Amino acid sequence: MIGSILETIGRTPLITIPNTNTKHEGQVLLKYERYNPGGSIKDRPALFIIQEAERRGWLHPGGTIIESSSGNFGISLAMIGAAKGYRVVILADPKTTGANLALLRGFGAEVIIVTEQDDSGSYHKTRISLANKLAGEIDNSFRPDQCFNLLNSEAHYRSTAREILEACPGKLAAFVTAVSTGGQLGGISHYMKIYAPEVQIIGVDAVGSTIFGGESDAYRIPGIGLSWTPVNLNLNDIDCAYKITDEQAFVAARAFARNEGILMGPSSGACALVALKTAQELAPGERVVCMVSDGGERYIQTLFNEEWMGEQIFAASVGAEELRTMARRLQPWSVRPNYRPDLVQSLGVPETTLHMNRDSGRLARQSTE
């Protein structure tokens, strides 16, 4: 018997894509994070950070959790808050989908929609500064701070990365995941560089995001991208990166639903497309693990809405062969660092985050330098 819903987080399966992947190339294995109880990979860092905050005395019974999130991390915190009895306040933005808002409120979280755009045209910086300001004003509150708290990547170092290597001992050639806060890519790449340095580490970002450098522009892939390189990600641990267009991400996610029966969000469509490209360059018997950070239900009104797809002028459906051609044509992006140590001060990163980062010395890097 399981004591609490929170005990079901992690230990997600690896799934093959036999209708898309051929026998003459490497094998794609999707790490299917939709099976976490909050529906996404973000359950892992959310629980880890909350447990650490409780252990270190930063979060007390009756406390309030305040976070900036337009999607999955907020939903995970809302679920954890409901299970543990904390008040949860989430700062979302106009891009947050109706489904995500409903889930947040369903778990009892209070939602504040931040409408002011930042200097890159997104809402990350305005949401973060407001969350930091509120955390200073609300008594007995705690900011998990997924963007600046190194415990985010530490969570993946301790759980996700270990699960992957335990499931594929000695047979893993490459690892692919998407990046926003850098939690998954930063934590898993760091683990692999220590315990399986032969694994090629591949990051996936959106065209228009500047995590790996380049020009900033608007993009529609939810959950991916940032206008700077996050402190949770050490670019020295990355071997290769791709930037994926909105159309490639949405079309790929829809193709995996139709051709394989696997629901995934657009960020995972982008990753799975890159994983397919990687597999095409590997020999049979070699494996590439690709994170599928969430499922497709959260995107019913966009990804699985043909009218919406038509309005974006995105192709509505492609078969496995066309998807394979799309993958083959992808070209790697040449990475340039875009770290912004100045943001710690200008966004008012809370002392608790800096303190936690000093404590977790193993990963402490740019944020405290």
Ligand SMILES: Cc1ncc(COP(=O)(O)O)c(C=O)c1O
């Ligand atoms: C669906 C989805 N994919 C990918 C990511 C990127 O993960 P990370 O923030 O760990 O870099 C996120 C983050 O919110 C996400 O929600």
